[in-house]
Structures are given as structure tokens and as C-alpha cells.
Amino acid sequence: MLNALLNASGSLLGQVLALSAAASAAALIILLLRIPLKNRLHPRWMYVLWGLLLLRLMLPWTPESSFSVYNWLPGGAALSGQSAKEADMSRLTAEEAGEVPNFSPTAGGTFLQKAGTEEAYGGAAAASQAGGGPAGFAESPESAAEDRKPSVSASESPVGERMPDTKAANKDLIVDRLNGEGAAVPEIQVSPLLKGLSVLWLFGIAAVLAAGIGAHMRFTRRLRRDSAAPPLRAELLLRSCLREMRLRRPVALVVTRQVGMPTLLGAVRPRLLLPPEVLTELDESGLRHVLLHELAHVKRFDIAVNMLAAVLTALHWFNPLLIYAFRRMREDQEVACDAMAIGRLEPEERTAYGHTILKLLESSARQVRLPGAAGLSGGRSEIRRRLTMIKKTQARSFRNTVLGAAALLLLGGCTLTGAKSPTEPAETAQQAERTSVSAGVQTTRQGEASRTADGGGAETLLTEENSLRVTSRETSEGAPLYLIYVEIVNGDNGPGRSYLWRAAVDSDRPARADWADVNGDGVKEIVIRLDAGSEASMRLSEIHVLDPYTMEELQVADYLDFEHNRYPADPIRAYGGKVYVNAGLNDRYIARVYDDKGEDWDDILHYWGVARYELVNDRIVAHAYGRGSASETPVELTVTYGTDLKPAASSLYPSGEYAPPFSQKEVRQFMDDWKKTAGWNMTESKGLYRFAPAEDSSPRSGEAAGYAVNPDTGTVFDPVSGAPLHTMVRIGGAEQNTNLSGLQGREYEKRAEQLLQPILTAARLKKNGENWIAGFEGDGYVRANVLRAGEPMTLKADLFTGMWEWIVPQEKQ
Numbered sequence: 001m002l003n004a005l006l007n008a009s010g011s012l013l014g015q016v017l018a019l020s021a022a023a024s025a026a027a028l029i030i031l032l033l034r035i036p037l038k039n040r041l042h043p044r045w046m047y048v049l050w051g052l053l054l055l056r057l058m059l060p061w062t063p064e065s066s067f068s069v070y071n072w073l074p075g076g077a078a079l080s081g082q083s084a085k086e087a088d089m090s091r092l093t094a095e096e097a098g099e100v101p102n103f104s105p106t107a108g109g110t111f112l113q114k115a116g117t118e119e120a121y122g123g124a125a126a127a128s129q130a131g132g133g134p135a136g137f138a139e140s141p142e143s144a145a146e147d148r149k150p151s152v153s154a155s156e157s158p159v160g161e162r163m164p165d166t167k168a169a170n171k172d173l174i175v176d177r178l179n180g181e182g183a184a185v186p187e188i189q190v191s192p193l194l195k196g197l198s199v200l201w202l203f204g205i206a207a208v209l210a211a212g213i214g215a216h217m218r219f220t221r222r223l224r225r226d227s228a229a230p231p232l233r234a235e236l237l238l239r240s241c242l243r244e245m246r247l248r249r250p251v252a253l254v255v256t257r258q259v260g261m262p263t264l265l266g267a268v269r270p271r272l273l274l275p276p277e278v279l280t281e282l283d284e285s286g287l288r289h290v291l292l293h294e295l296a297h298v299k300r301f302d303i304a305v306n307m308l309a310a311v312l313t314a315l316h317w318f319n320p321l322l323i324y325a326f327r328r329m330r331e332d333q334e335v336a337c338d339a340m341a342i343g344r345l346e347p348e349e350r351t352a353y354g355h356t357i358l359k360l361l362e363s364s365a366r367q368v369r370l371p372g373a374a375g376l377s378g379g380r381s382e383i384r385r386r387l388t389m390i391k392k393t394q395a396r397s398f399r400n401t402v403l404g405a406a407a408l409l410l411l412g413g414c415t416l417t418g419a420k421s422p423t424e425p426a427e428t429a430q431q432a433e434r435t436s437v438s439a440g441v442q443t444t445r446q447g448e449a450s451r452t453a454d455g456g457g458a459e460t461l462l463t464e465e466n467s468l469r470v471t472s473r474e475t476s477e478g479a480p481l482y483l484i485y486v487e488i489v490n491g492d493n494g495p496g497r498s499y500l501w502r503a504a505v506d507s508d509r510p511a512r513a514d515w516a517d518v519n520g521d522g523v524k525e526i527v528i529r530l531d532a533g534s535e536a537s538m539r540l541s542e543i544h545v546l547d548p549y550t551m552e553e554l555q556v557a558d559y560l561d562f563e564h565n566r567y568p569a570d571p572i573r574a575y576g577g578k579v580y581v582n583a584g585l586n587d588r589y590i591a592r593v594y595d596d597k598g599e600d601w602d603d604i605l606h607y608w609g610v611a612r613y614e615l616v617n618d619r620i621v622a623h624a625y626g627r628g629s630a631s632e633t634p635v636e637l638t639v640t641y642g643t644d645l646k647p648a649a650s651s652l653y654p655s656g657e658y659a660p661p662f663s664q665k666e667v668r669q670f671m672d673d674w675k676k677t678a679g680w681n682m683t684e685s686k687g688l689y690r691f692a693p694a695e696d697s698s699p700r701s702g703e704a705a706g707y708a709v710n711p712d713t714g715t716v717f718d719p720v721s722g723a724p725l726h727t728m729v730r731i732g733g734a735e736q737n738t739n740l741s742g743l744q745g746r747e748y749e750k751r752a753e754q755l756l757q758p759i760l761t762a763a764r765l766k767k768n769g770e771n772w773i774a775g776f777e778g779d780g781y782v783r784a785n786v787l788r789a790g791e792p793m794t795l796k797a798d799l800f801t802g803m804w805e806w807i808v809p810q811e812k813q
Contacts, residue, residue, distance in 0.1 A: 009198035010191070016201070019057055020316045025069060026056045026415035027325035034328065037407070045404025047336035050329040052412055054305070057312050057322075065417035201318070208314040216370050219258065223265075223273070228255045232522065234279060234287065238272070241291040244344050245299055250495060250549035255279065261360060263368045263375035264294045267303040269497075269550055273368075273375075282356065285349075289356040290376070292344055296337035297374045306330070310371030333374070335386055357386065460505055462530070464489070468513035469496075470528060472503050486513075486528060486546060497551035502542055504533035509541070516618045518545055520643030525554065527620075529613050537630065540609040543620060545645065557646040559610050559622040559639045572601055572628055573762075580762035581605070581628055583635045585652040591762040591802035592634040592654060601629045607637060620645070625655055654801050656731025662711045664689065670728045671716070675707065687712070688779060690719055708780070713798045715780035716741075722776030723748070727800035738800070749773060755799040756784060762802075768792050783807065 030049055038046055062068075230238075230253040238253050252271045263273045272294050282290065297303065309326045316322050338357065342350055360376050368375065462470040462484075469489050472482045482503040487496030503511075509531040515524040526546040533540065545554040571582050579601055581592040605626035614621045620641040625633040636655040642648030653660050662670075667689050671677045680691045692706040708719040714728035725741040743751055752773055760766065768785040774794070775783045781796040797804035 006195040006198065009202060010194040013194060013198040013201050015060060016315060019060065020319045020322065022070065022415075023053060023056045023316070024319060024321045026053050026411075027321055029069065029411065029415065031325060031328065033407070033411070034332075038332070041407065042404055043332065043335040043339040045407065047329075047332045048404070048408060049411060050325075050332060052408070052415055053322075053325060053329070054308060054312065056415055057316070059416065062416055062418045065413065068417040069414040070418060204317045205314050208317050212310055212314070212371050216372055219368065219370060222258050223254070223256055226256050226258050229521070230255050230274065231279065233284070234274070235521075235523075237284065237288060238291055241288060241295055245292065245295045247295060247299055249298060250551070251295065251298060252547065252550035252552060259368050259375070261368070261376045262290045262294055263373050264297045264303060265368075265370070265373045267301070267307055267372060269552070270298050270303065271550065278360075285352060286356040286359075289341065289345075289353045290360070292341035293337050293357070293376065294374075296340040297333075299340065300333075300337065302333055302337070302374045303372055305333070306374055307371050334376070338386055354386075361386075459485075462503070462505065462511035463513050465513055466515055468515075468526060468528075470511055470513050472505070475500070480533065484528075484530070486526065486551070488526075488548070495551055497546075499544070499553065501530060501544060502532040504531045506531045506539075509539060514615060515548075516615050518615075518618055518620055518641070518643070519554065519645055520618075523548065526551075527615060532609070536606070536608045536627065538608050538625065538627065538633075539611060541612050542610070543613040543622075545620075554645060556620070556641070559624055559637075559647060560607065561647055571605060572603055574601065575761060578761075579628075580758065581634045582759075582762035583626060583652060585637070585650060588652060588803070588805045589759075589763065590635050590652055590654050591759040591804065593758040593762065593802075594632060594634075599629050599631065601632075602627075605635065616640075622647075654729070654731045654803065656729065658728065658730040660712055660714045660729060660801065662709075662714050662728055664711070667709050667711055667728070671707065671709065674716075674726065677707070710780040710798075713780055713801050713803055715798055715800055717776070717780040722778040722780070724752075724776075724780050724782065724799050729801055731801065740799075752782060752799055756782065756797055759795075759797050759802055759804050760786065763804075764788075765793075765795075 030053060033049070034046070235253060238251065242251065249270070252269070254271050254273050255276055256273055257275060259273045259275050261275070262278060265271045265273055272291070274290075278287065278290060309329065313323060313326060338353075342353060345353055357376065458473070460472050462472050464470070467489050469487045471485045471487075473485070475481055475483055480502050481500045483498055484501045484503055485496055485498045488494035511531065512527075512529040514527045514529075516527050517524045518527060519525065526548055528544045528546065530542050530544070531539065532542040543556060545556055546552065547554060571584070573580055574596055577596050579594045579596050581590075581594070583590045583592070583605055605628055607624045607626055610622045610624050612623050614623070622637075622639040622641070624637045624639070626635040626637060627633045633655050636653050636659065638651045638653060639647045640649045651661075664684070668682060671680075671682075671691055675691075677691050680693050683690050683692075687710075689709045689711060690706065691708070706719050707716055707725070709716050709728075715724050716726040716728070717724045723740075726739045738751065738755065740748060740751060756773070765786040765788055768787045772785045773782060774785050777783055777796050781798055783794060783796050786793050786795060794807040795804050796807055
């Protein structure tokens with residue numbers, strides 16, 4: 001096995017050496033032509049010539065031609081690749097024969113055991129016995145079907161399919177390769193020296209690739225830690241330049257100190273990296289020059305070209321001429337981008353463009369040298385050439401086009417063809433048919449491999465709305481992460497990207513896809529809200545914000561990552577057959593009481609995750625529930641995010657079937673149902689809603705002259721006295737949501753004391769005196785005097801929701 005691997009690697013190295021030698025000849029010709037032509041030929045054509053070198057390195061076989069440059073070189077046939085006969089025989093020997101010498105290939109890509117020439121091909125004798133006629137002819141459909149059956153048993157053939165009749169030339173091919181009846185194909189032997197060199201060559205490839213990939217990963221890691229959004233003027237200028245360059249591909253603009261020169265990173269999703277100094281030292285005109293130059297790299301797909309050159313360099317790391325040639329190619333790449341950028345400028349702007357490039361090139365700023373990057377680069381020796389080109393760049397002319405096309409065709413004809421070798425016409429036709437058989441084998445195998453690799457879980461449409469389509473695919477059975485694909489739908493195939501996110505398919509909680517300017521940059525981002533499945537029997541949600549130009553995900557901070565949050569100690573306790581909860585956040589508390597039914601309650605409330613997200617005025621709002629037991633979630637935490645995508649404000653509310661805060665529409669609906677206020681005037685003042693009869697009507701007998709509603713608690717109160725009358729909430733628990741509008745005097749006070757008692761028990765407070773209810777706050781809250789550890793304190797509380805907070809005396813503020 002090891003010897004077979006060494007033979008294979010040695011054989012591959014032999015082919016690579018032949019390609020390297022042939023490409024070296026092509027590189028030398030281009031380098032020599034570059035001397036007289038680089039200041040005469042348009043930079044675009046000068047750069048295109050390097051494409052011939054890339055093609056030469058990727059073509060293991062080229063057609064023969066009497067015009068090939070390899071006709072003039074010693075061993076030209078070997079340098080230009082194998083002949084058709086050698087290539088065909090090598091493919092058949094390596095792919096079909098291999099370790100199964102008694103198998104011959106069929107046109108369909110299967111194998112048939114050779115038990116003799118007549119048996120393998122269904123010769124005349126076999127055909128006569130089966131159908132009574134000469135080989136290749138049938139008297140009836142039945143005989144034709146019989147003739148297509150394999151001439152060997154299923155136990156002898158691994159496929160059970162007969163090889164179709166072929167010409168005598170194909171028959172001779174197998175006979176020649178077997179060296180006689182049933183003889184084994186001789187194994188290809190590689191010299192021990194080539195075997196040893198192949199091991200060294202493979203180690204060199206691994207080292208070069210590891211160094212390049214490692215450098216790229218380290219750079220991207222540093223870039224993630226040190227990157228910032230560009231100023232608005234730079235973003236707007238980039239969009240203008242994208243239109244000038246007629247580019248539809250999105251390009252992200254990133255400000256980072258990890259680069260000293262403007263640099264383009266990424267072939268698929270390009271990012272333009274700018275050092276902060278470029279934004280401060282260059283005016284708008286200079287910044288436009290830089291952006292046009294970098295976008296020229298995008299338009300010419302230079303990053304992909306550079307990555308291909310990097311892979312070829314790794315394969316041919318032993319060839320210094322190719323390494324030097326690729327460096328010169330990068331120089332011509334930069335000059336070609338200069339020419340493309342200048343083509344978008346007015347003639348009087350070219351000198352200013354040259355000054356901008358000169359200023360950047362003459363700075364001692366470090367350059368990023370990565371295979372997946374391109375930017376303003378070049379040695380000092382190239383500065384003169386680039387400035388000369390900038391000054392004398394001419395518009396595309398017919399003469400220049402003819403000169404460039406002629407140079408391309410001439411050089412291509414010389415370097416992309418092989419040395420001519422004399423062959424007989426009959427043999428040429430025979431080899432062509434042999435190549436056809438081998439190609440059929442290879443094509444079928446590739447097709448089967450492609451179908452095998454195309455497997456995977458079924459794709460599920462999560463949502464399609466607002467010109468956005470979101471689909472999911474399982475990564476593995478039962479895995480929590482799904483492969484989510486988000487695509488912008490704009491009539492044709494828009495940009496899209498795949499992500500690994502938590503997701504679940506629930507028709508009651510469908511995914512949502514919206515556009516909203518959640519970070520306040522003036523551009524609407526893509527906002528995806530997904531059902532993330534269950535945790536601790538709670539349905540959770542996730543939110544993802546995407547940049548619409550790059551499809552990069554923006555970081556949304558955790559909903560509990562807000563500052564100055566303070567929770568009370570020991571918020572849950574059982575007492576007197578009840579369970580009391582005193583939840584709090586930032587000096588605002590909620591007291592809840594439940595019947596003790598023997599259920600296990602925790603000592604604190606647990607927030608397992610966000611139950612739902614919503615968008616309110618382009619701001620993200622998260623709702624999470626604090627769980628105290630397996631069935632009870634006493635409070636709801638509402639977190640509003642700022643434009644930095646971090647929590648900016650947080651509030652705590654009681655949870656329930658119908659809980660605060662309430663919208664204006666909900667307040668209006670409740671009052672219309674309760675007090676028939678449909679014809680009343682509704683006004684808002686200081687966050688409170690007030691209802692008053694219309695001027696042409698008067699209140700009915702026994703009815704108040706008006707009402708006020710606090711939407712933050714849902715409490716309806718008397719606008720004159722401030723006394724709570726009723727509540728909108730339906731939150732369950734052991735507390736009773738009571739209508740106090742018909743109570744007066746001491747009866748009202750006793751009922752108010754009963755509703756306040758759970759707050760005192762939950763917070764471990766005591767009444768301070770007999771008349772401890774001290775009055776009303778004017779917003780639906782009741783003022784109460786209490787004792788906390790013997791110290792007199794005053795609080796204000798909502799009778800119906802258990803929401804309360806301390807009133808700080810004026811002298812303590």
C-alpha cells in the first residue's frame with residue numbers, strides 16, 4: 001500500500017515537474033516581453049498576458065502545434081506535456097487497471113471481468129449462439145435484448161452489465177495492454193529518487209499552505225477585535241463609487257488599525273479595510289481615488305486570481321522563477337487597476353490621483369501580504385512606472401486593442417500548445433477513440449460522486465416576506481443548530497448567505513424577516529427573528545441583524561447585558577400557605593402571591609432566554625420571563641436596545657393573560673367596554689390618558705365626571721382625588737383583581753389595605769401606624785407608610801398589580 005502511494009505521488013510529481021518546466025518557459029517569455037511592452041502596451045493587456053501563465057500551469061495536456069515554442073527547446077514534447085497516446089495509456093493504467101489487472105473498462109464506467117477476448121466483447125461465436133446471426137446484429141427485439149445481456153454470470157462480474165460492441169481498435173487496445181491472454185498489466189515503476197523527492201514536495205506544499213492559511217486566520221482574528229464602522233461620508237462615497245464602477249456586488253467598508261494601507265480582503269464577500277489615517281489625512285477627492293482603485297480590484301476579480309496564484313505557488317514552491325513571475329504579475333495588477341480607476345476620472349483629475357497614490361506608496365505603512373487580499377502596493381522602483389502611466393494613460397483605441405489582442409494570440413499560440421510529434425493518421429484516429437472510452441469512464445465517475453455529495457436534509461421555507469426569503473436545513477438529526485439561508489429576493493437571484501443558527505419550525509411562532517434601521521446609521525438592516533425551540537419548557541426566540549450589503553451578521557448584545565441592574569435578595573419565600581414573590585429591578589419591585597400547592601419553587605427567579613422579540617420604531621425590544629417554578633412565571637422583563645445594539649433601558653412588569661404596559665388602543669377599548677366612553681374625549685398628558693364627557697353631553701347619574709388611566713400599570717383612577725378605581729389587568733395568581741369604583745370611606749380603605757398586604761408580606765415590611773395608607777400619588781399609585789427593619793419608610797404601590805417602589809424623602813435625594 002505504501003509503495004503504491006509512493007508510486008502515485010512520484011508519478012504526480014513527475015507531471016508537476018513537467019508543468020513547472022513548461023510554465024517556466026512561458027513565464028520567461030512574458031518577463032522578456034514585459035521589458036519593451038510594459039510602457040507601450042495598455043496596462044489592461046499587459047495584465048491579461050499573465051493569464052496565459054496561469055492557464056499553462058493548469059493544463060496537463062495541450063494540443064500539438066508546429067507554432068509551439070516547445071518545438072525549439074530540447075525535450076519539448078516532455079515539457080509541453082504527454083502525447084495523446086501516453087496520456088491515454090497513463091489514465092487507463094492508473095484509473096482502470098490499478099490493482100485489478102483482469103478488469104477492462106466499459107463505456108458506461110463499469111467493469112467487466114475478462115475471461116477471453118470473445119467473451120469480453122460478445123464475439124461472433126457467442127452472438128451466433130444467442131441470436132443466430134453475425135455479431136452486432138439481431139433478428140428481433142428479443143434477440144437484441146438477449147445480446148445485451150452479460151456473457152458472464154453475476155458472480156463473475158461485480159456489475160452484471162455487458163460492455164457494448166465496439167470497433168476493433170478498442171478491442172486491440174485491451175489486447176495490447178494485457179500482453180497476452182489473462183496477463184496482468186505491469187505496475188508503473190517510479191525511481192526511488194523521485195519517490196523521495198515526492199515526499200519532500202508534499203511536505204513543502206503542506207508547509208506553504210499552512211503558513212498562508214495560518215497568516216490569514218491570525219489576521220482575521222485580529223481584525224474581528226479591531227474594527228469599526230466607517231463614518232457616514234465614507235459610506236456614502238463608497239456607494240457613489242460602486243455606481244461609477246457599475247458594481248452590483250456589495251462591498252463592506254471597515255476601519256481598522258490592522259492595516260497601514262487601503263486593502264481589499266475576501267473574494268466572495270469583499271471587505272475594504274481602511275486605516276484611520278486615510279480618513280483623516282485624505283480629503284474627499286483623495287478618498288475617492290483610493291476607493292476607485294480598490295473597487296477596480298473587485299471588478300477584475302483580482303482576489304480570486306491572487307488566491308489561484310497562491311495555490312499554484314504552493315504546488316510549485318521549488319520554482320523560484322514562477323514565484324518571481326507572480327510578484328511581477330501583482331505589480332501589473334496594480335497598474336491595471338490604476339488604469340481602470342483613471343478611466344473613471346476627468347483628465348484634470350489624473351495628476352491629483354497620482355499624488356494620492358504617491359503619498360500612500362511613499363509612506364512607510366505596512367502592507368498586508370495575504371493570498372486573499374489586494375491593495376495599494378508596490379516597491380519604490382514601480383512608483384516611477386505608475387506615475388508615468390498615470391500621466392500618459394490614453395483612452396482605449398483601436399490600435400491599442402489590436403496590439404494587445406495580437407500579443408495575446410501570438411503568445412497563447414506559442415505557450416498553450418505542445419511540441420509537434422509525427423504520428424500516423426490511423427493511429428491518431430485510434431487514439432482519439434481510446435481517449436473517448438477513457439473520458440466516458442471518468443465523466444460517469446465524476447457524475448456519480450457529484451450525486452452522492454449532493455445529499456443532505458430537506459430544505460424548509462421558514463418565511464418569505466418583505467423581499468426576503470429564509471430557509472433552513474438540518475445539519476444532523478436532532479442537532480440544535482440549523483443551516484439557515486437568508487436571501488434578498490429582488491426578481492432574480494439576489495445576494496444570500498448561510499448561517500449556523502438555532503431554529504425550530506412552529507406554525508404558531510413563524511419566523512419573521514423585516515427591514516429596520518436598528519443601529520441608526522441611516523440604512524435599514526435585515527432583521528431575522530426565529531423560534532429557537534424550547535428550554536426548561538419555555539419557548540425561546542433569537543434575533544439576528546445582518547448588514548444588507550455584505551450579509552455579515554452584526555453583534556446583538558445579550559438581553560441581560562445592561563448596566564446598573566440591581567435585584568432584591570431572597571425574592572421568593574413560602575409563608576402561611578402562600579408563596580410570595582418580590583421581584584425587582586433598579587428600585588422598582590413587583591409583589592406576587594400564589595397559593596402553595598406543594599409545587600417546588602426556586603429561591604430566585606430564572607431568566608432562561610428571550611421569549612419573543614419585536615421591533616418598535618426601529619428599535620429591538622426583547623421580552624423575557626422570570627420563572628419561579630415549573631408552571632409559574634411571575635414577571636416579564638422588557639429590554640429596549642439602543643443603536644449600539646446593546647440594552648439601553650429595562651423594565652419589569654407582572655406577567656399574565658392581560659398585563660401591562662398597555663397601548664393607547666387597548667386603553668380606549670377597555671374604557672369603551674367598561675364605562676361606555678365611546679363618545680368621550682380622550683387626551684394624553686404626562687404619560688397618562690384622561691377621559692372626559694364631550695362638551696355637549698353630561699355624565700349619567702352616579703357616574704364620575706371623568707377618568708384617568710395609567711398605561712404603565714393599567715390602573716383606572718379618579719383624576720381629581722387620584723384614588724384607584726379599577727384595573728385593566730388579568731394576571732392570575734392568588735390576588736384578586738378588584739373593582740373599587742363602588743366603594744367609599746372606610747370600606748374603600750379596608751379593601752385597599754387588603755390589596756397592599758401581599759406587598760408588605762413579600763417585602764418583609766410592617767405597617768407604620770393605624771392610618772398607614774397616607775394618600776394617593778395622582779397617577780393611580782397609593783402612598784403607604786411602612787417600617788423596614790424598624791426604620792420608617794414610605795412607598796408608593798399599585799393596588800392591582802403589586803408594582804411598588806420607594807419614595808425617597810426630599811432631604812435624602
